[in-house]
Amino acid sequence: MSNKGITPRSENYSQWYLDIIERADLAENSAVRGCMVIKPYGYAIWENIQKNMGEMIKRAGVKNAYFPLFIPKSFLSREASHVKGFAKECAIVTHYRLKENSTGDGVEVDEKSKLEEELIVRPTSETIMYDTFSKWITSWRDLPLKINQWANIVRWEKRTRPFLRTAEFLWQEGHTVHSRHEEAEKEVLDRLNMYVTFAREYLAMHTYFGRKSESEKFAGALNTYGVEAMMQDGKALQFGTSHDLGQNFSKVFNIQFADKEGNMQNPWQTSWGTSTRMLGALIMSHSDDNGLVLPPKIAPIKVVVVPIFNDQNKEKVLAFCEEMRGELLEGIEDVEIDTRDFVSAGFKFNEWEKKGVPIRIEVGERDMNASSCVVVRRDSNEKLTVGLAELRERIGVLLEDIQESLLKKSEQNLISKTHRVGSYDEFKKHFEENEGFLVAGWCGSKECEDSIKYETKATTRCLTVEGEGKNGHCIYCGKDAHDEWIWAKSY
């Protein structure tokens, strides 16, 4: 068994996630390559994410809203570095009508329907939202304004990878507007912490988080903060970001408010987001060679009951399972009974393992007679015989225990694969031969960062609180460094 779990390089990678998504089969048209179909089981995970993170977002005083998919081209060109960051990966709507083609066996673009101004399919919604915000905000009384939207966005990446980078993906993007910079900065860090907490509590993922370097920051932001998770193969996966936009956008979108003294001011803004990439992070963090392993809090099915029966005792066993779900497992959510009589029990065991269901209960006549059942945990494959009287309590405890031990494992993976090195030679050697992250001083110059990236493929991931202000030497040039950064190869 490999110890790297499911990664894009693992054998049969494409087989592993097939319960969650599949590549959109649009092979005849290269223009839509890189799109994904999220299947019902995968979407159920996404719904759990939406529900739980959605609650955290609401608790932060943020309201949900929805803005248009299409952005006038002129909006995108207002903030110089923003447009520079996204210009090369936009889908553009140029016409609004089709007509029958000359041979009569299809359709073609009606050239007469050309738009005067092209529309951009949103790669992110700063521009279209902030144009609207400029109409909503006139006074200090309108602030802070905190808006979130769950939406799809399109980024025409040159190269896509199932899960980790698709042309279209779903996400949540939050946008807030504040009267003072300190307040905006606090919001940025609060939301960053929200993501870290969500990753820990729900996804059972331990992460590093902190400020991104100049070259890694969001196009148009003053500062970007990120959450970095480590996959089982030691590579980094950026999980969420939170940006301090300063006044960059409020100035060009003409958002102004009258302060208490009656002076017109440009407010301070933030934006923050997490995407369906989380599904990829979730899979790659916990799963093993037998398939997915899902943390109970996010698993669409928490407990699956596999009845073991033959033609003679089928009804009896199935009736018992229903009873089990209704009474013996009262209060345990998302329990599924696999009543299929056309596949073998062994097949079902295997299938639910592949789907990552945290707990499997096996019940046959043998168990019924003994007033017990067999309980199997997905994370450790441990089998327990549990008396029916204590079943509910044990399952409740087990679910919590699985959640906890997955987090512990993730923490262990992160910490045990984060190293320090004394020289650049060792730094280089690490990324050639070993897995995992490095903590190393960096003088902050773009030259050093670029050289390191070119020579090792590793980049700065973030500057953690612990690394901030830690004096030392730049791992590359040897000059004085005042911060220690997290370095890693990333997806």
Place this chain on the structure above:
RNA sequence: CGGGGAGUAGUUCAGUUGGCUAGAACGCUGCGUUUGGGACGCAGAGGUCGCAGGUUCAAGUCCUGUCUCCCCGACCA
């Protein structure tokens, strides 16, 4: 956009000194026996061999063109 690889059944693929009716495994359908770790037997369905042209008595196989996909880079969540 650069470098590699590949297009044959739903999927993964085999199939060259060109030669009969194009194959396997898995999956799918039906019947029967099974069901405590991916069941088995029998019967069956499923193909314009990416597309176009050429060479030949004969092309999945050789030649030319063309399209597409995948992988590795650059770019990025």
